[in-house]
Amino acid sequence: MEKNENSKSSRRNFLRNVGIGVGAVSVTGVAGANLLSRNEASTKSGKMVKLLSPDGSLVEVDQSDIKPAKEIQSEVKSAAKSGLPNRKFAMVVDLSKCANARACVDACQEGHLLPKDHEWMKIYMLQDDNLTAKYWFPRPCFHCDKPMCVSVCPVGATYKRPDGIVLVDNQRCIGCKFCMTGCPYSARVFNWKDPEVEVPEGHVYDPETNIPPVEGTVGKCVFCADKLRNGELPRCVSACPMGVLYFGDLLEDTVTNGVETVRFSKLMTDRAGYRYKEELGTLPCVYYLPPSNREFPVETGLDGVDESISGRYRNVGPR
Amino acid sequence: METDKKLIADLTPEIETTSIKWYITFFVLLAVFVVGIYGLIQQIDKGHIVTGMRDNVVWGFYIVNFIFFMGLSYSGALISGVLHLFHTSWRKPIIRMAELITVISLIIGPFFIFFCIGRLDRLHFLFIHPRIQSPITWDVIAILTDLFGCFIYLYLSFIEDFAILRDYPYLNVAPWKKKLYRILSLGFTGTEKQRKILANARTVMAAMIIAIAIIVYSVLAWIFGVTLQPGWHSTIFGPYFVIAAVFSGTGLLIILMWIFRRVYHLEEYITKRHFVNVGVLLTIIAAFYGYFTFSDYLTKWYGSIKMDSILIDRLFTDYYSMFIFANYVGILLPGIIIAFPKFRSIPSITVAAMIALTALWVNRYIIVIPTLETPFLPIQDIRPDWISYSPTWVEWSLTLAGVSVFVMLFMLISKIAPIISISEMQEEDKTEILH
Numbered sequence A: 001m002e003k004n005e006n007s008k009s010s011r012r013n014f015l016r017n018v019g020i021g022v023g024a025v026s027v028t029g030v031a032g033a034n035l036l037s038r039n040e041a042s043t044k045s046g047k048m049v050k051l052l053s054p055d056g057s058l059v060e061v062d063q064s065d066i067k068p069a070k071e072i073q074s075e076v077k078s079a080a081k082s083g084l085p086n087r088k089f090a091m092v093v094d095l096s097k098c099a100n101a102r103a104c105v106d107a108c109q110e111g112h113l114l115p116k117d118h119e120w121m122k123i124y125m126l127q128d129d130n131l132t133a134k135y136w137f138p139r140p141c142f143h144c145d146k147p148m149c150v151s152v153c154p155v156g157a158t159y160k161r162p163d164g165i166v167l168v169d170n171q172r173c174i175g176c177k178f179c180m181t182g183c184p185y186s187a188r189v190f191n192w193k194d195p196e197v198e199v200p201e202g203h204v205y206d207p208e209t210n211i212p213p214v215e216g217t218v219g220k221c222v223f224c225a226d227k228l229r230n231g232e233l234p235r236c237v238s239a240c241p242m243g244v245l246y247f248g249d250l251l252e253d254t255v256t257n258g259v260e261t262v263r264f265s266k267l268m269t270d271r272a273g274y275r276y277k278e279e280l281g282t283l284p285c286v287y288y289l290p291p292s293n294r295e296f297p298v299e300t301g302l303d304g305v306d307e308s309i310s311g312r313y314r315n316v317g318p319r
Numbered sequence B: 001m002e003t004d005k006k007l008i009a010d011l012t013p014e015i016e017t018t019s020i021k022w023y024i025t026f027f028v029l030l031a032v033f034v035v036g037i038y039g040l041i042q043q044i045d046k047g048h049i050v051t052g053m054r055d056n057v058v059w060g061f062y063i064v065n066f067i068f069f070m071g072l073s074y075s076g077a078l079i080s081g082v083l084h085l086f087h088t089s090w091r092k093p094i095i096r097m098a099e100l101i102t103v104i105s106l107i108i109g110p111f112f113i114f115f116c117i118g119r120l121d122r123l124h125f126l127f128i129h130p131r132i133q134s135p136i137t138w139d140v141i142a143i144l145t146d147l148f149g150c151f152i153y154l155y156l157s158f159i160e161d162f163a164i165l166r167d168y169p170y171l172n173v174a175p176w177k178k179k180l181y182r183i184l185s186l187g188f189t190g191t192e193k194q195r196k197i198l199a200n201a202r203t204v205m206a207a208m209i210i211a212i213a214i215i216v217y218s219v220l221a222w223i224f225g226v227t228l229q230p231g232w233h234s235t236i237f238g239p240y241f242v243i244a245a246v247f248s249g250t251g252l253l254i255i256l257m258w259i260f261r262r263v264y265h266l267e268e269y270i271t272k273r274h275f276v277n278v279g280v281l282l283t284i285i286a287a288f289y290g291y292f293t294f295s296d297y298l299t300k301w302y303g304s305i306k307m308d309s310i311l312i313d314r315l316f317t318d319y320y321s322m323f324i325f326a327n328y329v330g331i332l333l334p335g336i337i338i339a340f341p342k343f344r345s346i347p348s349i350t351v352a353a354m355i356a357l358t359a360l361w362v363n364r365y366i367i368v369i370p371t372l373e374t375p376f377l378p379i380q381d382i383r384p385d386w387i388s389y390s391p392t393w394v395e396w397s398l399t400l401a402g403v404s405v406f407v408m409l410f411m412l413i414s415k416i417a418p419i420i421s422i423s424e425m426q427e428e429d430k431t432e433i434l435h
Helices: A011-020 A029-036 A073-082 A103-111 A148-152 A178-182 A225-229 A235-239 A264-271 A298-302 A307-313 B002-011 B020-046 B061-085 B089-116 B135-167 B175-184 B192-225 B237-263 B272-302 B306-315 B320-339 B346-372 B393-416 B422-427 B430-434
Strands: A048-052 A058-062 A089-094 A122-127 A134-139 A158-160 A166-168 A245-249 A254-256 A261-263 A286-289
Touching: A089 A254, A089 A264, A103 A122, A103 A235, A134 A298, A148 A158, A148 A178, A235 A245, A254 A264, A261 A264, A264 A286, B002 B135, B002 B422, B020 B393, B061 B089, B061 B135, B061 B192, B061 B237, B061 B346, B061 B393, B089 B135, B089 B237, B089 B272, B089 B393, B089 B422, B135 B175, B135 B192, B135 B422, B192 B237, B237 B272, B237 B346, B272 B306, B272 B320, B272 B346, B306 B346, B320 B346
Parallel strands: A089 A286
Antiparallel strands: A048 A058, A089 A245, A122 A134, A158 A166, A245 A254, A254 A261
C-alpha cells in the first residue's frame, strides 16, 4: 500500500537521510554548523563523502565526522501536523473474528510506552438487546472527520490532519479534559499521575507517537502515524492474530490486515460494513463489519484471561 | 448630621476597631483555607490521581463548584442590576451585598477551573494559542468581560461612600485608610454635575451587567450543551442555567442578610420586609426554575432514546435521594414556606434560602456527574473509582477553602468599606425603612 513512500518522504525523514550522508543534496544550517565546527581529534576513516553546504558549495568531509543530525522539535511537529499527502486512512474492524486476544492492546501499550492502565485500544463486550448476541468490540480512536474533540479544544492541542488522523500534541495540551467529555466514544485517556516512562537520551517528542506520555495531559490512539510514515501497518493491525483489523487508504480503496489485501468498497458491500453510532454525525474513519458467521463463540474470549480483565465483562447486558 | 453619625457608626462597624470575634472567625477560616492549600500542594505534587476524578468522570467537584460560584456571581449582578434599574425603594440596604456577592464569587469561581486543569503551568496557552471554536475560549472572553464590568459597577457604587468617609471628621482610623479613601473617592465632592455623571454611569453599567450576566452564564451552560453527551445535549441549558443561577444568588442574598443583620446588629436597617420581599422573589424564581427542570427531565423521560433512558434510570436509582432533594424538596419547600404568609418569619425564610442554595449545588452535581458515569460505550472496568465518582479529601478541602475565602473576603471588605451603602441610605427616607 505504501509504494510511493519515497516520493512522499517528509522533511523529517529527509533529515534522517542526511544523517546517513549518502546521496544527500543539502545540509540544514544546524547540522552543517555542527559538522564544520568539529575540532576535537577523532579517528578518521579516510573515506570522504561529498556534501552540499548551506551556501551551496560542494564540500568533502570524512565519513567518521558525519553524525546524524539532531531532530529538530519544530520540524518534527510541523511534519506531524501536515501529515502524509494524498492519503485518507481508514480502519475496518471485522467483529466476526474478534476473540478478545488482546494482542492489539498489548502491542499498542508496548509501542507507545503506555502504563498498563492506559488503553488507547479498548476491547468492549457489547450486547445491543436481550434477544441479540454478545460480541467483542475493539475500539481504537475513530479519527472522526467531524471530530468533537478538535472543535472543543481551546488551545489547538488536538488537531485533524488532511490524511484523516487526529493527533494530540501533549506539549500544548493544558489538560482541561473538555475533549474527553466531548468524545462520545470514550476514546481518550488522561495521565492522572506521572507515567514514569523512561525515554532514550536525545528523544524528540513527536505527536505521531505521543511518547512519552506527560502527566496532566490527554492521550489517545494515534493510528500509529509514525509507522504509516515508514510504510508499515499500525501496531495493533500487525499484532492481531485473528486478522480482525484491516487498515488502508480510502483513496486507494484498499485495506489490508497484513495477510489479505482487499478492496475497501467491496468489503463494505459484501459484509454490510457500518460505522458505530452513525447518527451522531461525527463521521468516523473506523468501519465495522457485523459479528455474523462468527469463527469463535463469544465466551472463547474469556478463556485464560486474567481476572482483572475478565472481571470487566461480568455484568455485560443489553444496553 | 446626627443621622450621618449614627449611620456611619452603624454601617461601618469594623472600620475603626476590630472585634475579638472578627479575629477568631478570621483565623478559623484561615485554617480551613490553609488545609485547602495543603490539598492543592498534594494535587500538584502527586498529580490529579489524588482526586476522585478518573477517565470517565473527568470533571468532578471542581467543575460543580465552578458553575456554582459563577452562578452566584451572575445572579448577584442580575439582582443588583434589576433592583437598581427599577428604582426599587427597598433595595438600598441590601444592594451592596448583592454587588459584593457578584465580585467575590467571580474571583473565587475561576480558581476551581484552575484546580481542574491538568497543566496549570500552561494556563497562558489559553491566551497565546486561543481557538475561537472552543466554548472554553468563549468562556475565557466572557468571564474576563464580566470581571471587568462587575468591578466597575461595584466601584461606582463605592465612590460616594468613600467620599463620605474621607470627609467625615470623627472617623478614627489609621492614616493609610484615610489616604485610601482620598484616592478611591476620585475627588468626588457631591456637586450637581458629579452626581449626574455618577448616576448615569451606574445606570448604564447596571443595564450592561444584566446583559453580560445572561450571556456569560449561557456560555457556561453551552460548555455542556454543545457536547453530544446524554443529559447535557439540551437546547434548554442556556436559559435553564441562568434561572438556576438567579435562584442560588437570591438564596445566598437572604442568608447573607441574616448573617449581617445578626453579626453587625443591623436590625434597624434590614427588616422583615426585606426578607419577605427577597423571599417572594426567590419563590417566583423557584417556580420558573422548577418549570425548566421539569421540562428538561420530562422530555428525556417520556421519549425512548436509549441513552436518555439509561441516564434517567441512574438518576432514579443511584442518585434517587439527591434527585428528590435537589429537584423536589429544594424547589417546592422554599416556595411553600415563603408563599404562605403565616409561615413567614425571618428565621423560616432564611432556612428556606439555605435549603434552596444547598439543593441547587446538588442539582449541579447531578447534572455533571451522572452524565459522565453514563457514556455511550458502557464503562467496563473492575476498578470502583473508575466506575463511579466519589470526591476525595483533596476536593473537599479545596471546596471548603473556596467557601472560607468567600467569607474572608467579605470580612476584609468590611474592614475598609461600609457593608451597607451610606450614600444610598442618606437618601432613603428613614421613616420608610423603619415602617
